[in-house]
Amino acid sequence: MSTRLQSRLDTALEIALFLSMAFALYMALIGAPRERTMGDLQRIFYFHVPSAINGLTAFAVNFAASLMYLIRKNRWWDNLALSAAEVGVLFLGIVLVTGPIWAKPVWFIWWTWSPRLTSSLILCLLYMAYLLIRNYIEDPERKALVSSVFGIIAFVDAPLVWFSIRWWRDIHPSPMLETGGLSPSMRPAFWVCVAAFQILLIYLLRRRFYLESMRTEVERLERQSDVLR
Amino acid sequence: MKKIWAIFRKDMLIEFRTKDSLNSMLFFGVVVLVIFNFALGSLHDSLRSAAPGILWVAFAFSGTLGLNRVFAAEKENSCLQGLLMVPVDRGVIYLGKMLAATVFMLIAELVIFIFSLVFFNLTVWPEIPYLILVFAVGTLGFSAVGTLLSAVTVNTKMREVLLPLILFPVILPVLINAAEATNIILNSADYGQLKLPLTIMSVFTLVFGTISYLLFEYVLED
Numbered sequence: 001m002s003t004r005l006q007s008r009l010d011t012a013l014e015i016a017l018f019l020s021m022a023f024a025l026y027m028a029l030i031g032a033p034r035e036r037t038m039g040d041l042q043r044i045f046y047f048h049v050p051s052a053i054n055g056l057t058a059f060a061v062n063f064a065a066s067l068m069y070l071i072r073k074n075r076w077w078d079n080l081a082l083s084a085a086e087v088g089v090l091f092l093g094i095v096l097v098t099g100p101i102w103a104k105p106v107w108f109i110w111w112t113w114s115p116r117l118t119s120s121l122i123l124c125l126l127y128m129a130y131l132l133i134r135n136y137i138e139d140p141e142r143k144a145l146v147s148s149v150f151g152i153i154a155f156v157d158a159p160l161v162w163f164s165i166r167w168w169r170d171i172h173p174s175p176m177l178e179t180g181g182l183s184p185s186m187r188p189a190f191w192v193c194v195a196a197f198q199i200l201l202i203y204l205l206r207r208r209f210y211l212e213s214m215r216t217e218v219e220r221l222e223r224q225s226d227v228l229r
Numbered sequence: 230m231k232k233i234w235a236i237f238r239k240d241m242l243i244e245f246r247t248k249d250s251l252n253s254m255l256f257f258g259v260v261v262l263v264i265f266n267f268a269l270g271s272l273h274d275s276l277r278s279a280a281p282g283i284l285w286v287a288f289a290f291s292g293t294l295g296l297n298r299v300f301a302a303e304k305e306n307s308c309l310q311g312l313l314m315v316p317v318d319r320g321v322i323y324l325g326k327m328l329a330a331t332v333f334m335l336i337a338e339l340v341i342f343i344f345s346l347v348f349f350n351l352t353v354w355p356e357i358p359y360l361i362l363v364f365a366v367g368t369l370g371f372s373a374v375g376t377l378l379s380a381v382t383v384n385t386k387m388r389e390v391l392l393p394l395i396l397f398p399v400i401l402p403v404l405i406n407a408a409e410a411t412n413i414i415l416n417s418a419d420y421g422q423l424k425l426p427l428t429i430m431s432v433f434t435l436v437f438g439t440i441s442y443l444l445f446e447y448v449l450e451d
Binding site: 136142153154157161164165 | 398401437
């Protein structure tokens with residue numbers, strides 16, 4: 001895609017993001033009905049769940065990009081994988097912060113080692129390890145290689161974490177983890193929020209990717225000038 | 230098969246002549262046991278129920294020490310280059326190294342376990358075959374990922390710090406299930422429940438063994 005088209009796409013995304021976020025805020029905070037038992041507390045759900053969906057999407061992107069890097073050995077894929085991992089950790093961080101804020105008044109505890117909470121935390125740790133390992137390797141090729149291997153391992157590990165925790169701790173079910181289906185009157189707000197957050201995800205991914213490509217380019221130019229000197 | 234055996238035998242020979250990593254693994258594992266004994270000092274009656282967790286923490290910590298050496302030892306005198314020049318598939322190197330790491334860990338686990346019997350006053354004669362099974366499967370899973378990540382970190386700065394950081398989040402499914410299985414053996418005696426954790430650990434080992442075998446070719450560089 002040409003630069004011109006790219007910047008137009010960015011502008012379009014920015015406008016879409018602004019409008020959809022404003023609409024999502026309205027729907028979540030005013031448009032959606034008040035929950036009967038939890039009251040306004042429940043509204044955090046409209047940000048919590050879309051963030052979780054975004055986090056998982058980002059990690060899936062990271063996995064695909066890591067795999068593609070191993071096949072193609074093109075830095076483009078590594079840049080995408082890195083951007084996805086960072087954005088994913090950000091969204092999972094939002095999940096892990098909004099969760100306890102909601103849990104304290106509802107469950108009367110900040111945290112419980114229930115399957116869902118534990119596996120989100122471990123998922124977050126896995127990708128933080130992914131970001132960490134990148135800091136310790138100098139050579140860019142080697143860095144891309146190692147992190148793509150780790151990206152694949154982390155993504156494969158996630159379901160195994162889920163199963164090993166779920167089968168064990170389910171003997172002591174955690175309170176109100178699953179409340180059943182979402183009431184139809186809350187569904188529009190929920191889907192608007194999911195859509196707005198997806199746009200945010202794409203936008204952040206694009207910006208982060210753009211930044212990383214520039215870094216790669218600067219690195220390349222630096223090396224080139226070193227050779228010329 | 231013969232090639233795997235050759236690499237395995239080489240590692241065993243080096244280790245038994247120098248005893249570099251085994252000594253530190255054993256010592257560190259026992260130190261962990263002692264520290265936990267003090268940390269849980271007030272819970273002396275329930276030590277048997279805490280033992281599985283403590284054991285696996287000790288195994289994991291000492292195992293990490295051993296894994297750090299698996300490829301770092303090869304860096305001396307550029308042995309790694311020599312190893313890479315051997316005309317075998319890289320996956321074969323992985324399998325040989327993995328088996329060697331597993332055996333080191335099992336030896337260390339055996340000694341740590343004997344110490345824990347004394348420290349925690351456990352009596353386990355009838356349970357020993359089951360414990361061996363769980364230790365073997367858990368250790369295999371641990372070193373299946375550990376060997377790959379050890380190769381990944383061998384050329385990084387601060388690899389001794391980095392390996393546990395990236396290894397422990399990945400290895401959690403094995404640790405959870407191994408500790409749970411050990412707990413079933415020591416505290417409930419209902420061996421039917423062992424099936425589930427053993428299955429998960431075996432699946433983990435198979436999945437990561439295969440992935441590591443396939444990816445190893447990319448990972449190893451001198």
